[in-house]
Amino acid sequence: MYDAIVVGGRCAGAAVGTHLVRRGLRVLVVDRARFPSDVLSTHFVWPHGVSYLNRLGVLDEVLAVTPSHEQVNVVNEGVALRGGVPEELLRNQFRALHGDDDGITTQYLSVRRHILDKILIDNAVRAGVEFREGCTVKELVTDPDGTVVGITDRDGNTERARVVVGADGRNSFVARALGVAKFDERPRCTFAYWSYFDGIPVGEAQIHRRGRLGMAVAPTNHGQTMVLTWGPSEWAADFRADVEGNFHRALRLVSDEVADTVAAATRQERFYGTLDQAAYLRELHGPGWVLVGDAESFKDQCTALGITHAFRDAELAAEAIAAWLGGVDRETAMAGYAAKRRGQNAAAYYDYVCTLAEMKPLRHDEVQLFSILRGNQGEIDRFIATHVDVAPVSEFFDPSNVFLLNDTARETSDRHAVFDDFEATYLASHTNPFARTEAEAAR
Ligand SMILES: Cc1cc2nc3c(=O)[nH]c(=O)nc-3n(C[C@H](O)[C@H](O)[C@H](O)COP(=O)(O)OP(=O)(O)OC[C@H]3O[C@@H](n4cnc5c(N)ncnc54)[C@H](O)[C@@H]3O)c2cc1C
Incomplete structure (x- = not known):
């Protein structure tokens, strides 16, 4: 017993x-x-x-x-934010959940x-x-x-x-x-495909989002780098029809720089993937x-x-x-x-993640929020902490905080190039880049 x-x-x-x-x-x-x-x-x-x-x-x-590394790079529509979960917020969370903050590391x-x-x-x-x-x-x-x-x-x-x-x-x-x-239950979710590559000099994890696609690059074991791409489940069947071609196509759509690096690297394993999350x-x-x-x-x-x-x-x-x-x-x-x-x-x-997983293109105001965070390290770190469930979603996205961020940014932020042609970017991101013709789909 x-x-x-x-x-x-x-x-x-x-x-x-x-x-x-x-x-x-x-x-x-x-x-x-x-x-x-x-x-x-x-x-x-x-x-x-x-x-x-x-x-x-x-x-x-x-x-x-x-x-291991101490910071991550989060890039939304080309707006790059580098930072990390603040130690103080981690300690607060562990004390609230477990009554102590033993073993905390960043x-x-x-x-x-x-x-x-x-x-x-x-x-x-x-x-x-x-x-x-x-x-x-x-x-x-x-x-x-x-x-x-x-x-x-x-x-x-x-x-x-x-x-x-x-x-x-x-x-x-x-x-x-x-x-x-x-x-x-939230059936709307992402598909995801990834593999492992040699020859990618990446020291920190990068997480990118452009249009309805996402991409992550992270150093892992055996000297390899894991490269992952994901998108909305509505596009999954088309993506799956040519995993390797569409994997590189997706990287190219998200970041030329990463796509070039991965194209020059050597894949060490097969592609892994899932359509159901x-x-x-x-x-x-x-x-x-x-x-x-x-x-x-x-x-x-x-x-x-x-x-x-x-x-x-x-x-x-x-x-x-x-x-x-x-x-x-x-x-x-x-x-x-x-x-x-x-x-x-x-x-x-739970609701925050399930909404993100629908992979709707980022709205103008959302991109604006990322843009105004630039140069404000404290708030970048707080955003990252919020994104990964260390700080409450309700606090960071509270209107009073968003207004405050806007006020601060008025003095510090320059306009990001993404806004020069935002309408075209936004409209284009609704089109499935992996779409097949009817004949191809029927084959
Ligand atoms: C595509 C994808 C990507 C992910 N990426 C990440 C990530 O980057 N970071 C992250 O934190 N999480 C990630 N996750 C989630 C993470 O993998 C899971 O949350 C985690 O594995 C859950 O652990 P678990 O122990 O609950 O279940 P599992 O890891 O699924 O383990 C369950 C175990 O139960 C055993 N089992 C099942 N049925 C029986 C049975 N009848 N008898 C005996 N044994 C049984 C299985 O053999 C298995 O070993 C990802 C998930 C997916 C699908």
Whole structure:
């Protein structure tokens, strides 16, 4: 009999397992995969995610094989903003969520999942987790009243526990077996294609947006650079018809400079891609069960936050589960966790990402906002913090702040070239650049 069985052993599962054994609980983690192995992900980690790696005790191990940097470049319609999440805002967030700010770091990194997930699960095992890989859960064991009390794997082995944690990803078996429905689903999302290149001298991550297309470039493991492009799902089928050609076409449409650099580099792996990043939420817990990570909620990765949020939720959930198993009734024990996960900021940020994921062309006033931020480092940093859910969306985009920014910019900002021909740029960005003729599409 275990205190907890965790189904899924990657970002959410390995982290929740580690936090639970650190609280003195007996934990079994199972995963149908064998490690090291990859999952579909572009694996960029923002400073709060890197701070969680530090809190888990694996940051040095990750940094030994992964390049890191202290700033990012965010370029919207050619308006370049370079900055980083302010340490003070990070500390505030960790204190509000976890009651302390231990392990805070302002580094950024992009770590391949076959590396990260192996480090995480080995760390969990060192902490005291029992781990079974290659173990597919095929049934949940329940009491007559419906309370979950264990799992049965594909080979017919049954294990029992006081709580079963579903950390088994977007297609969560645990959620499906329990009939936990998705809600607030947002089907409009981006398609994304990426690969890995040698010979790109890039020290910091760059994130670009032009028209309805996005592009990111980030240094990663093995001396390689990950290059990613994305766009609205309405264009996905046309893009997919010629992935390599359209990948380079998209880069060219977003930035000549990056397109030239990538064209001169050597691709080391095949293209990876996804057409489905539809967002959803699910209930967090019920009798004998808790969901964490993508099993509980997912949103488009245009802000690259799934890993970071999985670490955050694993730590929050472990604290609540420990209280519950320590004798506090489930609703009370989970209430604080639920408030942090489903509070006003969480709802506003979910909506922010889902709206971005529609990849509508940036409006004139939005580009203006980016333009007036130039030269105002404090506000650039606050914008980046807002974009990645460290500062509340409601504060940065509050009209009083936007008016303030405009006032300051009146004295400091010059007009950006993007406004010289904004109408043509805006109209052109509505046209699908990957469109095929009817005959091509039918072939
Ligand atoms: C295209 C794309 C790009 C992304 N880019 C980023 C990014 O740049 N940065 C970022 O932070 N996030 C990114 N994400 C999101 C991130 O990958 C996920 O949020 C993260 O992997 C969630 O971790 P998880 O542990 O919840 O689930 P997963 O990583 O999906 O792990 C779930 C595990 O459960 C196991 N499992 C499933 N069913 C069973 C079963 N029945 N029995 C046993 N085991 C089972 C699976 O084998 C798997 O190992 C991206 C996602 C996508 C789709």
